[in-house]
Amino acid sequence: MKIILVLLSYFIFASAQSPFILTKFQSVYPLVEIYTDKVPSQYKEEITDIIKEYAKEMKVSTKGYSKRPLAIIISRVAIGNTLVLKVQLLLGEEVKRLDDGEEVFALTYQKEDIFEVESLEEDLIDSVEYLLEDFKDQYIEDNELDSQKSVTTYKEFATEYKYETDYAKALQRAKREKKDILLVQVTNYCPWCRKLEKKVLSSRKVNKEVQKNYIPLIVNREEGTLDKRFDTPIVPVTYIISYKDDTKFEAKPGYKSKSDFLYMIKKK
Numbered sequence: 001m002k003i004i005l006v007l008l009s010y011f012i013f014a015s016a017q018s019p020f021i022l023t024k025f026q027s028v029y030p031l032v033e034i035y036t037d038k039v040p041s042q043y044k045e046e047i048t049d050i051i052k053e054y055a056k057e058m059k060v061s062t063k064g065y066s067k068r069p070l071a072i073i074i075s076r077v078a079i080g081n082t083l084v085l086k087v088q089l090l091l092g093e094e095v096k097r098l099d100d101g102e103e104v105f106a107l108t109y110q111k112e113d114i115f116e117v118e119s120l121e122e123d124l125i126d127s128v129e130y131l132l133e134d135f136k137d138q139y140i141e142d143n144e145l146d147s148q149k150s151v152t153t154y155k156e157f158a159t160e161y162k163y164e165t166d167y168a169k170a171l172q173r174a175k176r177e178k179k180d181i182l183l184v185q186v187t188n189y190c191p192w193c194r195k196l197e198k199k200v201l202s203s204r205k206v207n208k209e210v211q212k213n214y215i216p217l218i219v220n221r222e223e224g225t226l227d228k229r230f231d232t233p234i235v236p237v238t239y240i241i242s243y244k245d246d247t248k249f250e251a252k253p254g255y256k257s258k259s260d261f262l263y264m265i266k267k268k
Helices: 002-011 043-057 120-147 154-161 167-177 191-201 204-213 258-265
Strands: 029-035 069-079 082-096 103-116 180-186 214-220 237-241 249-253
Touching: 029 043, 043 069, 043 120, 069 120, 082 120, 103 120, 120 191, 154 191, 154 214, 167 180, 167 214, 180 191, 191 204, 191 258, 204 214, 204 258, 237 258
Parallel strands: 029 069, 180 214
Antiparallel strands: 069 082, 082 103, 180 237, 237 249
């Protein structure tokens, strides 16, 4: 397990966001690895106990062995003589590939914190707790969302949250109501798209702002109903389109958190 995590740590996504929703699981295996002599090994036990405390709050078992390691990996970042540490929180799981059904070991969550050390014990433990708190919050939020009404297709989402699904109709409304179009383009098998729908667009605060200032439109790229000028290899992607001239628009690719999405759509 140690070798697998060492290798996987070199292939971490640059983004701090997880592309997966943390659906409910029964158990994790707490794992702490320290790859610098600047951090004494005695911290392993203390950090392992902290992982167990957070798992208990999430109602996730840490007893016995689990094939799902929840790991804290600590290493040093070389910046002159300054002691800078990188603390990573990783969740590894056995998952099935969609195309061939083969089970593989993969990282399904990752986040890191990099900081200059002033007080080793205080700064290190603060970093570990910050990462675990964020993980716990997402786990709880994602499972609260799963307990809500299931929206399985973009058209069901559109019906539930009052989005148009036809560009021509959205444009007619935009001209009539003098509002720009907020177009969200998704695909069927995009985990970021589902996360955007479930965690951001379905938020009461976000949807209120969208409905107030825009004509919201959601379209599945795989159906090929949009004009070629909206072609993009990236999903999800959000377009803000002028109701005065729909050849004028801004493209905002990728997943955005609630705060970032609200900032992005804020009217100047």
